[in-house]
Amino acid sequence: MNIKIALAGNPNSGKTTMFNELTGSSQHVGNWPGVTVEKKEGNLKGYKGVTVVDLPGIYSLSPYTLEEVVARDFLLKEQPDAIINIIDASNIERNLYLTTQLAELNIPVVAALNMMDIVEKTGIKINTEKLSKLLNCSVVETSAVKGTGLKELVSKAVEAAKTNVKNVPTLEFSKYVSDAITGIENIYNSYEYSPNSRWIAAKLFEKDKLVMENIKLPEDLKSAIMEIVEEAENKYDDDSESIITNQRYEYIEKIVKDTVVKQKRSGLSSSDKIDSVVTNKLLALPIFFAVMWLIYYVSISTIGDMTIGYVETIVGFIQVGVENLLTSAGASFWAIDLAVNGIIGSIGAIFTFVPQLMILFFFLSLLEDSGYMARVAFIMDRIFRKFGLSGKSFIPMLIGTGCSIPGIMASRTVENEKDRRMTIMLTPFVPCGAKLPVFAMFIALMFPNDAWVGPSMYLIGISAVIISGIVLKKTKLFAGDPAPFIMELPNYKMPRMKGVAIHMWEKAKSFVIKAGTVIFLSCTVLWVLQNFSATFEYLGAERVDESMLASIGGAIRWIFVPLGFGDSWAASVASITGLIAKEVVVATFASVGSVIPIEFTQVTAFAFMVFTLLAAPCFAAIGAIRNEMGNWKWTLIAIGYQTGLAYVLSFLVNTVGSFIFRGTSATERKILDISIMEEAAEGAVVNGDIVLIIFAAILFVAIGFMIYNKFSLSVKKAEAKA
Amino acid sequence: MPLTMAKAGEDLLIKKILGRDETKNFLETLGFVIGGIVTVVSENNGNVIVMVKNSRVAIDKSMANRIMV
Numbered sequence: 063m064n065i066k067i068a069l070a071g072n073p074n075s076g077k078t079t080m081f082n083e084l085t086g087s088s089q090h091v092g093n094w095p096g097v098t099v100e101k102k103e104g105n106l107k108g109y110k111g112v113t114v115v116d117l118p119g120i121y122s123l124s125p126y127t128l129e130e131v132v133a134r135d136f137l138l139k140e141q142p143d144a145i146i147n148i149i150d151a152s153n154i155e156r157n158l159y160l161t162t163q164l165a166e167l168n169i170p171v172v173a174a175l176n177m178m179d180i181v182e183k184t185g186i187k188i189n190t191e192k193l194s195k196l197l198n199c200s201v202v203e204t205s206a207v208k209g210t211g212l213k214e215l216v217s218k219a220v221e222a223a224k225t226n227v228k229n230v231p232t233l234e235f236s237k238y239v240s241d242a243i244t245g246i247e248n249i250y251n252s253y254e255y256s257p258n259s260r261w262i263a264a265k266l267f268e269k270d271k272l273v274m275e276n277i278k279l280p281e282d283l284k285s286a287i288m289e290i291v292e293e294a295e296n297k298y299d300d301d302s303e304s305i306i307t308n309q310r311y312e313y314i315e316k317i318v319k320d321t322v323v324k325q326k327r328s329g330l331s332s333s334d335k336i337d338s339v340v341t342n343k344l345l346a347l348p349i350f351f352a353v354m355w356l357i358y359y360v361s362i363s364t365i366g367d368m369t370i371g372y373v374e375t376i377v378g379f380i381q382v383g384v385e386n387l388l389t390s391a392g393a394s395f396w397a398i399d400l401a402v403n404g405i406i407g408s409i410g411a412i413f414t415f416v417p418q419l420m421i422l423f424f425f426l427s428l429l430e431d432s433g434y435m436a437r438v439a440f441i442m443d444r445i446f447r448k449f450g451l452s453g454k455s456f457i458p459m460l461i462g463t464g465c466s467i468p469g470i471m472a473s474r475t476v477e478n479e480k481d482r483r484m485t486i487m488l489t490p491f492v493p494c495g496a497k498l499p500v501f502a503m504f505i506a507l508m509f510p511n512d513a514w515v516g517p518s519m520y521l522i523g524i525s526a527v528i529i530s531g532i533v534l535k536k537t538k539l540f541a542g543d544p545a546p547f548i549m550e551l552p553n554y555k556m557p558r559m560k561g562v563a564i565h566m567w568e569k570a571k572s573f574v575i576k577a578g579t580v581i582f583l584s585c586t587v588l589w590v591l592q593n594f595s596a597t598f599e600y601l602g603a604e605r606v607d608e609s610m611l612a613s614i615g616g617a618i619r620w621i622f623v624p625l626g627f628g629d630s631w632a633a634s635v636a637s638i639t640g641l642i643a644k645e646v647v648v649a650t651f652a653s654v655g656s657v658i659p660i661e662f663t664q665v666t667a668f669a670f671m672v673f674t675l676l677a678a679p680c681f682a683a684i685g686a687i688r689n690e691m692g693n694w695k696w697t698l699i700a701i702g703y704q705t706g707l708a709y710v711l712s713f714l715v716n717t718v719g720s721f722i723f724r725g726t727s728a729t730e731r732k733i734l735d736i737s738i739m740e741e742a743a744e745g746a747v748v749n750g751d752i753v754l755i756i757f758a759a760i761l762f763v764a765i766g767f768m769i770y771n772k773f774s775l776s777v778k779k780a781e782a783k784a
Numbered sequence: 785m786p787l788t789m790a791k792a793g794e795d796l797l798i799k800k801i802l803g804r805d806e807t808k809n810f811l812e813t814l815g816f817v818i819g820g821i822v823t824v825v826s827e828n829n830g831n832v833i834v835m836v837k838n839s840r841v842a843i844d845k846s847m848a849n850r851i852m853v
Contacts, residue, residue: 122813126806156815156837301804307812311820333840334825343828440842444829447844546807547844550814551833 065112065223068137070164071148072157073119074552076176078102079561080148080206081116084216088564092430093557094439095119095550096457096475099129101136112220115142118474121156123163124270124303128474128482134272137167144170144223146215151175151188151203152553154322158197158314165199165231166261170222172200174215179205187323196317199229207558235309242294243267246287253283267291268303333553337437346441353434361421373417377410396593396600403656404589408649409577412499416573419495420566423464427565431557435460436549443547449528450535452476452544455485459527462492464569466679469494470686477545484531484540486690487700490679491526493519496644500674503648507734508667515668519675526676526707539699576643584642585649592654603657611635611654625673625709626666626716633660637673643680651734659733665719669712676708787832787843787851792824796853803850814841816851 069077073095082089085104091097098118106112117136118129125131137145147164149157154175164171175181175190194201200218204211234240247263254277256262265273266287279287291302298305340349381402388398429435435457443453454476462469469489476482493501501519509515534540591611595601601609615631622628622637636650654660662670678684678701688697723729790796798820801808815837816822823835830845843851 121810124809124813126810126813153837153839156839159813159815301809303809304801304804304812307809308817308819311815311817337833337840338826341826341828341833346828436842440831440833443844444831546847547831547842548807548811548814548847549842551840551842553840 065144065220066115066140066142067106067112067144067146067219067223068115068117068142069146069148070117070133070137070160071119071176072121072150072153072160073550075119075148075150075153075157076206077119077148078116080146080174080176080204080212081114082564083206083209083212084114088568089116090565090568091558091561092427092435093433093552093555094430094436094457095552096127096129096472097430099132099471099474101132106216106220109216109220112223120160122160123167124268127477132474137164137169138272142169143226144172144219146219147171147173148176148206149173151177151181152184152186154188155311155314155318158317159310161197162231162233162310162314165197165229165233166264168228168258168261170199170225170227171229172202172215172219172222173197174202174204174211176204176206178203178211179208189321189323193317193321196232196320197229198232233310233313235306238297239267239294239305239309242290245290249283249286250277250279253279264306267294268306269301270303331553333433336554337551340434341437341440347445350438350441353429357422357425357429361418361425373414374410377406377413381406381410396602399593400586400589404653405582405585407656408585408588408652409581411503411648411652412577412581412645414499416570419464419498419573420570422495423566423569424562426461426464427562428557429460430565431555431561433552433554436551439549440547440551446531447544447547449531450540450544451481451484451531452478453547454549455481455488455544458485458489459492462489462494464495466490466492466494466683467686470683470690473690478542480540480542481544483691483696483700484534486687487534487703488527488530490683490687490704491523491530491676493523493675494644494679494683496680497674499645499648500640501671503651504662504667504671508662508664508732515671519671522672522711523675526711530703530707580643581645581649584639584646585653588639588646588650588653592657606654606657624716625712626669626720627662630660632658633662633670637670637677640674641678641681641684643682644674647674655734661731661733663720663731664728665723666716668719669716672715673708673712676711677705678708679704785853787822787824787834787848787853788827788830788845790824790853792826795821795823798822798851798853800852801850802852807847808850811843811847811851815839822851822853 069081071077074093074097078089078091078098081087081102081104082091084106086107087102087104089098089102096119098116100118102116104114104116106114115136117133120130120133123134123137125134136142145164145167147161149161161171161173173194175188175193181188190201190203200222202211202215202218204215206212235243243260243263246266247259250256250263250266251259262273262277267290269291294305295302300308339345384406385398385402388401393401429438438460439453439457441453442456446453446456455473457475458469458472460469461472466489469492470486473482473485473489476485497519501516505512505515588611591614592606592609593601594610595605595608596610596613606612612631615635618638619628619631619634622634627633627637632651632654635654636647639650640647651660679687684697684701687700688694691697691700720729787796798816798818800818801811801816820836825833825835825840827833830848831842832848833840833842835841
C-alpha cells in the first residue's frame with residue numbers, strides 16, 4: 063500500500079525543515095514567508111511506501127497568492143491519506159485557524175506543535191493533552207530543528223493514514239450561521255450527494271470561488287443559496303467569509319484560553335529592537351544599501367578575487383595533464399585540440415567565477431535565513447510603489463542576482479496577477495551570476511582601466527526595471543494599482559549553518575551539473591561546428607572562415623549590424639549561444655578567438671554587453687518564465703519585450719556612442735586578446751572603490767528624496783492649516 | 785480611528801475593517817478580526833508593523849487606513 067502524507071501549515075512554520083528531517087532531503091529553507099513555492103515529494107525515512115509531500119505555506123484554505131493555490135489544490139484534489147499539520151507553537155492562535163479548516167477536510171490530521179524548544183524558553187506553557195482533546199486529533203510536541211518528537215509524530219501520522227480515522231470537527235458556528243449552512247446543505251444535497259456536503263455547504267456560504275466553479279450548480283439552486291447568504295450578510299453587516307472567519311477565531315480563542323498559559327510580555331522582544339533600527343524611517347534604506355554593498359564587496363572584490371588565482375592554476379594544471387595524457391596515448395591532433403581547448407579551456411574560462419558566486423550565494427542565503435529578507439520587501443515597498451510594483455516584487459529580483467530561475471519562481475508570492483507577470487518579465491534584467499563572466503571578459507579585454515563599466519551594468523539593469531515598470535504600467539496589459547502590502551515578518555534568528563550549507567551545496571551542484579551537461583555539450587558542438595566545414599572536412603585553425611559556425615554566423619550577422627557587432631560572424635554566434643547558457647558566450651569567444659582575431663571597439667563592446675544583459679535569458683530561464691506565465695502568449699510577450707528593449711538600447715549605445723566618441727580611442731578597433739582572458743576577474747566587474755562611490759550616490763539620492771518628501775508634506779500641512 | 789493614527793505600543797481593539805474584498809478576507813485570516821487586539825510596533829510614513837495574535841505583520845498605509853480601532 064502506498065501512503066501519501068502531506069505537510070501543511072502556516073508559512074515559515076518549519077515545514078521544509080521538517081520535510082528535510084523526515085526524508086533526508088536537502089530542500090532550500092529560509093526565514094521568510096514564501097520560500098517554498100512548489101510542492102516537493104520525498105520518501106519517509108524508515109518506512110516503506112510512505113511518501114511525504116512538502117507544501118507551500120498557507121494561512122487558510124482560501125488562497126490569497128499563487129503558491130497557496132498549489133497547496134490548497136493538492137489537499138483538496140489529490141486527497142492525501144493523512145495531513146501532518148505543522149503548528150508554530152510560538153504563534154499558536156493564528157496557526158490553529160488553519161488547523162480548524164484542515165480538520166473539516168475529511169482527511170486524518172495529526173498536529174505537530176513545532177518550535178516547542180523556543181516556546182519553552184519564552185515561558186509559555188501549552189497543555190498538549192487538553193489541546194488534543196479539544197481539537198479532536200493527535201497533537202505531538204516537536205522541534206524540527208533539533209529533531210525531537212519526530213519519531214512519535216511519524217508513527218502517529220502513518221497510523222492515522224492506515225486506520226483512516228477521520229477527525230470530527232468540533233467547531234460550532236453560531237446558531238444563525240449554523241442554520242444557514244444547514245439550509246445550503248439541504249439545497250446542495252438535492253442536487254448531488256457528497257460525503258463532504260457539510261464542508262461544501264460552508265464553503266458555498268463563504269462564496270468560495272473554486273468550490274463554486276467545481277460543482278457547477280444549476281442557476282436556480284445557486285440563487286436560492288445566494289439568498290440565504292445575503293440574508294446572513296445583512297444581519298451581520300459583513301461579508302459571509304468574514305462572518306465565518308470571525309466565528310472561527312472566537313472558537314480558537316476559547317481553545318487557547320483553556321490550553322495555553324502565557325506569561326506577560328515583558329517589553330520589546332529582541333526582534334522588535336532590531337526592527338526599530340532596520341525598518342526605521344531614516345536608517346532603513348541606508349542600512350539596506352550598506353548591507354548589499356558589503357555583500358558584493360566581500361564576495362567579489364576581496365575573498366572572491368583571492369580564489370581566482372587558485373582556480374586558474376588548477377585549470378592550467380588539468381589542461382597540461384590531459385594534453386600529455388592524450389599525446390602519450392597517441393590521440394590525433396584534433397582530438398587533443400577538442401579536449402584541451404574546446405572543452406577544458408572553455409569550461410575553465412567559466413569556472414574561474416564559481417568561487418565568487420559561491421560566496422555571493424552564501425551571503426544571499428544568510429539574508430534569507432536571518433529574517434532580513436522579509437524586511438527588505440517592506441522597506442522597498444515604498445520605493446517600488448512609486449513605479450507601480452509592490453515591495454514583494456523586490457524579493458524575486460534580489461534572488462535573481464544569483465540566478466534568474468529561482469527569482470522567477472519566487473514571483474508567485476506577488477498577489478496581483480498583472481504585477482506578477484511584470485515581475486517575471488523584469489527579473490531577468492537584474493544581472494544574474496552567469497552574466498558576470500561575460501562582463502568580466504569584456505572589461506578585462508576592452509576596458510582594463512575603466513572601473514565604471516562593471517557597476518554600470520547593474521545600474522542599467524536596475525534602471526531598465528524601473529523605467530519598464532513606469533512605462534508598462536501605462537499600458538493596458540499591466541495597468542492598475544499593485545495589491546496592498548501585507549506580509550508577516552518572522553522573528554530574527556541566527557542563520558542555521560546547515561540551511562546555509564544546503565543552499566550553497568545546491569548551487570555548486572547545479573553548476574557542476576550545468577557545466578557537465580549543457581555547457582560541456584555546447585562546447586563540443588561549438589568546437590565541431592568551428593572546425594568542420596558543411597561537408598565534414600576537418601579545417602583546423604587556418605580555414606575557420608569556411609566552417610559551419612562561420613556560415614551560421616554569416617547568415618545571421620546582418621541582424622546585429624545596427625548594434626555594431628554584426629561585422630564579424632563570431633560575435634553574432636556568441637549572442638545566440640548565450641541562449642543555451644550565458645556562460646557559453648564566454649566559451650564561444652574563447653574558442654573562436656583563440657583561432658581568428660575578433661574585433662571590437664569599446665563602443666561596440668559596450669553595446670554587446672548591454673544586449674547580453676537585457677536580451678532573452680537562457681533556455682532554462684525561458685522555461686521557468688513559461689512555467690510561471692502558464693502560457694506561451696505571455697512567455698513570448700516577455701521574451702519579445704526583453705529582446706526588443708535590448709536591441710533598442712544596444713542600438714542607441716552604438717549609434718550615440720559612435721557619434722560622440724568618433725575619432726577617439728573608444729571607437730578604435732581592437733582585437734580581443736583571448737590569451738589574457740584568464741586574468742579576467744569579477745574584481746574587474748565590481749571594483750571595490752567604484753561600488754562604494756555608487757552606493758554612496760544612491761544613498762544620497764535616497765536621503766535627498768526623503769528630505770524632499772518631508773518638506774513637501776510639511777508644506778501641504780501648512781497649506782491645509784491656512 | 786484608523787490604525788495609521790494609532791500610537792505605538794498601545795493595545796487596541798479592532799472595531800471594523802472597511803470594504804469587502806479579498807484583501808480584507810486575507811487580513812482576517814491573519815487574525816485581524818473584530819474584537820481582536822492589535823499593537824502598533826512601529827510606523828514608517830503610514831506603513832505600519834503591528835503585532836496581532838502574537839505574530840508580526842507589516843501593512844502598507846492604504847490597508848492600515850481601513851482597519852478601524
